[in-house]
Amino acid sequence: MARQPVARQTVARQVVASPVLVGRDEFLALAGRRLEDAATGRGHLLFVAGEAGIGKTRLVTSISRRAERLEFAVLRAAAFPGDAEATGGVLLDLAGDLRRAADAGWRDVGHALSARLRDPLAAQGDPHRQRRLLVQDLADLLCDLDPGRLLLVVLEDLHWADQLSLEVIGRVAVRLPGRATLMIGAYRSDELFPRTAMRQVRGRLLSQRVAEEIRLPRLTAAQTATLAGAVLGRRPTGSEVAAIHGRSDGIPLHVEELLAASGVPDTLADAVLVRARALDPGVRDIAAAAAVIGRSFDFDLLTAVAQDAPETVDRCLRELQSVYLVQAGADAATFDFRHALIRDALYADIALPRRRQLHERVARVAVERGYRDEFVSAHFDEAHLPGPAYWHALLAAREAAAASSHREALPLYRRAVRNLPDGSSPDFHATLLAALGAEAAAVDENAAAAEAYEEA
Template identity: 30%
Template sequence: MTTVSGHSEILVAREGELATLRDALRRVRGGEPAVLLVGGEAGVGKTRLVEEFTRGLAGEPVRVLTGQCLELGEEGLPFAPFAAALRELVRGEGREVFEGREADFARLLPELGPPSAFGEAHRGLLFELVGSLVARLSAQRPLLLVLEDLHWADRSTRDLIGFLVRSARAPRLMLLATYRTDELHRGHPLRPFVAELERVRGVQRVEIDRLDREGTAELLGHLLGGEPEPQTVDVVTRRAQGIPFFIEQLAASADPACADIPETLRDLLLSRVDQLPEAAQRMLRVAAVGGTRIGHELIAQVAGVDEITCESALRVVVAAQMIVFDPDGGYEFRHALVREAVHDDLLPGEHARLHARYAEAIEADPQLVPAGRAPAEIAHHWHAANNHPRALVAAKRAADEACRRFAYAEQARLLDRVLELWEQVPQAAELLGTCHLDLLEETALVAIDSGELHRALSLTRAALGDLDATAEPVRAARLLVRRAKLLRTAGKSDGFAETKEAYRLLTEATDEPGRTGLLGEVAYLFASMDGDEVQRIWEQVRAAVDQLGDASARVYAEITKGQICAGWMPAADGLPVLLTAVEQARACGDDQALSHGLVNVSDVLFELGRYAESAAAAAEGVPHAMRYGVSRTTGVYLLANQAEALMALGRWDEADARLAEAGRQDPPGLMALPWLRLRARLRLARGHARAEQVLTRATGMLGKPYVPCEKRLWMLELRILAALATGDAPAAVTTARIAVGDGGLLDRPRYAWQLLTTACRAVALAREPGPGQGASVDAVEQLAERIGAAAERLPRRYPAELAAAAQVEAELSGDAERWTAAVAAWRADGQPFELAMALVRSAEAHASDRPAAAAALAEATTIAAGLGAAPLVEQAETLARRLGVRPATAERAAEEVLTAREREVLRLVAEGRSNGQIAQRLFISPKTASVHVSRIIAKLEVTNRVEAAAVARRLHLIDD
């Protein structure tokens, strides 16, 4: 981890705030003064933002002076930040900057010598001196005056700031002041001062918010040197609550999961608590036991004091900004880590006593906590109080309540606690009215639903060990089917032995409840392992469903049939079956069946090239998966399917957001591959700096003992794409040969075609004279032959398959006309990125036809730039230079329509010059300069000078 002065060098998720500061500086360069008041909590990153902003000014004609207020309050040193700024000025430019007025400025800088004779009554003269100095300095070049920690400013400092803002108003002065919002209690003198300043023209307040989860994950990635685990991100997000300083401190701990509070941070957090009166500290300890949020009535009951005493102590804690008012009438700790530190500092007896009092209070009146939370709260407090019998009963009751709310993750944690307490409570079976085997199976099935893969494997193994399969064949089959799926998801085996044994048990249990649904699941598993058995099993499922006459069972059966069809039937034939099942599930209000069905519907629609419908179907299923509590499993597949369709539609930012959402669910085992694969492809296509982290995580799963065919193809293709991104032709060819030779390639045409087009790119790279060096010519040509042979055997039914086939033929032949056909095919399919790549290759094939090549590259560049696919933009521009053509993109066309004089004016606009300054530089009148600027804005089709400057930078006009 790289740190400077106790904080990270990395600034994340502050692009908007940086843009605000830069916009203000542009206005200052144009002669308009600006004042920015940057507020935020301690540790949120105010100083880091200012450092990043000032560091970006290196080499620019801007004078930067910095001063800091001291933590001495109203009795502190007057004008301390201004004295520091002037001291910095003297160090950099010498005493000559005061032009002989050193004695006057000696009141601010004693080291200048004896001060002049004007007295305290003439403080206004001192203000005028400072104002004149600032005006003179800013006239030479823009002046940035940074004043840190304004919440500690004395009155004299505030008065001088007010004078500079209201009266002096130096035209090219940017005053940037930071302050802590959490220090501004009701009577703080800075509150009215900031409110007054905001009414002055040119004053702008900038609030620095806490980081969201994505920002936390990005910062952790930089601090830990790699992609953090989703569980780690969740823990840090919950505990640090978006405060960068806390995130850095947690990341610096020895615990790789960032679960410990470092001692230095703990001491810092508790130092503020120690400053409170003893009564307030006692009340804070009571509140800390209750959680991050807690109601007033509950605190009062547990504290055991009268209302006046309670309110008096809480008022002190609120005034100290340790807790804040909750909108629901209670209180919330401002920082979760403060609550944690206070709670961990409790004495053992105090800890057990307070937790027991909370449990008793909530048991007596469940309305003291939010609706539905009483069982979980009671279970938590009895467990923390070490009352095992009451904790056991409360945990089981809370688990049952979580089940009713489909909160499977919470239910799984509570059932784990029940199992843990079972051995410690001799009368556990009597207290719960159940046996250990029932509890084991229930916990195992819930662990599956909550996505706790390894825990579920352990529990199913234990349950099967305690079970008599002969006496309870359906229960045994149920556990075996679940275990088979778990083994496949974990990549440990194909689960065939477990599936086969489950089928044997089900054939012997002809009349038992639950048999039909399990037969359907067995059929689905057999579809990828033993296709000959599938039809016979499916006939048994259908017969059992018809005999039952259960609508819900029929829906599941139809969905299972659709899933099975997807493995060995064309998508167009399987879609009607799935659509019928989904409509039945929707009519029945069966969320679980609906979400499962929509996974397959969206998948089939994508294969058919109906991308918008695919995205819509997946999006419909996401809330149903969430409602049913299967966000980590079914929900992730839905999000990945939606993202894939959005990528095909060219809506890459939306797709990336869906993939981020999928990643937050932390799907277990191979279930993570759908979103990892897509995010890796997206990051590679965009040249993302952190693409390698996702790639490594995805392709690392190839080492598992069992990987299904399609997922194996995904990972091999990712390895080829990674090699292509770095120009490593030998690695690309080697991996492509392995992938094309995979025995399962022809079983899944959708993914096979995608892999073959990528393998063709490896061939093309290897055939190039420069990059291709190192790849064996024989190996490359053998790969090309294998690609061609595989392509001949694959079906060509849907738009993407037809386009991929056309591209493979074009790549292998190099024929210009075939490339024209490939472009047309991708245009018909509608995927913009694939179209842009085909256009670039087509331009290369049409090298002799310069207009055609230029037109193809222009279209490819426009598409790639819109997607944010920087590597493809660079590839198109490189090819254009090599062919000696200029793609007529909008910006290049704009450059060509500007006159030489207008380009000169545009350069000065990009430097932040006002019309008057442009006129002075070019020896023209201000009116003429204004006309030029207006014409430039019109020709570039932008709305203001800032956008025109951005175009100038993209056109590299500033570098001329």
């Protein structure tokens, strides 16, 4: 589709990230002590908890800088929405970071991690034993990373993490007290719903005192005033502070976004949309396609979905970066929305028929390019195409179940059942429900298991 060249738009105001970190001194000091401990061979696992936009990434970035000054090597990985269905998602992300490392030893570990994750059933024996060996092997690989060097491992957005990755992280954590590694895991406390893998792993590690936790509070009115002052470059008036503190609830992301729109919009979503709607329609289309792909998106996938020339997509992405909606990701070809809530606001603004059409394109391109079945099935599901949504969900569910990733298999079986084609035989329906019941039982969802068996 031919498009007009993207004109530079004047937006109400640019978003300015606060140049100073407000109100987090005591947490920086605590992290500083934990870095010193790690440097003397007494490593640790530190969780950073708090709601979306409260400043977890920002704090962890400050800690990482401090660690680099102390000559720690820093490794980063993150979980993404949908990872709860992707066995080993966080570890795959970590493996990607390692494979890009300058250090040849790290690159080897990165390749070994990916290979072991691709072949979860390498060991002999029953599924339970295979799973134990898999966790053990992956933990051993990670423990090979730090011989003779100080290491900080940052794991972000663990509320989305899959069970296998968390089991491995837990296994590594108990070994940290004898190593020069500080591990930091950040997660959204308001997304730890019952039955998320992180909720259980966190509870266990905290009660066994294998981990400790920083809980980031909202900013007070005075701290909000300091933040607003730093962003605006002038002292805000009393009524400005009252309006911003009232509407942001002292959440720094909201403060920054609200300050970027003229007047003070009511919500973060309003503030984001004021900025997005001022953009050229071509740029907005690219933002919409990207938001449908997800929080994080690949340049080539986006180009194929948008059905635009790569140069056009590149130009639009630069525009989106300049207005601070998008930022460059871990490598040159990936991008992230600046914050998951920004992606959510843009996504919610896309009309339903268009949204479905974009999901369908994402799914079809993803199939051609060999993306994982859980990703493909999620997009077909959102596109309301039950046939392929069913089929890819079933493939992904079976794969997860074979690797004893029950917590991941369960939602995939649910998706398969929800999308079961109309003409399917009752026998097959029953088999599928029984498989769902088995996965529910494996993760102690006994009521759900009983219901599935009953229906089967």
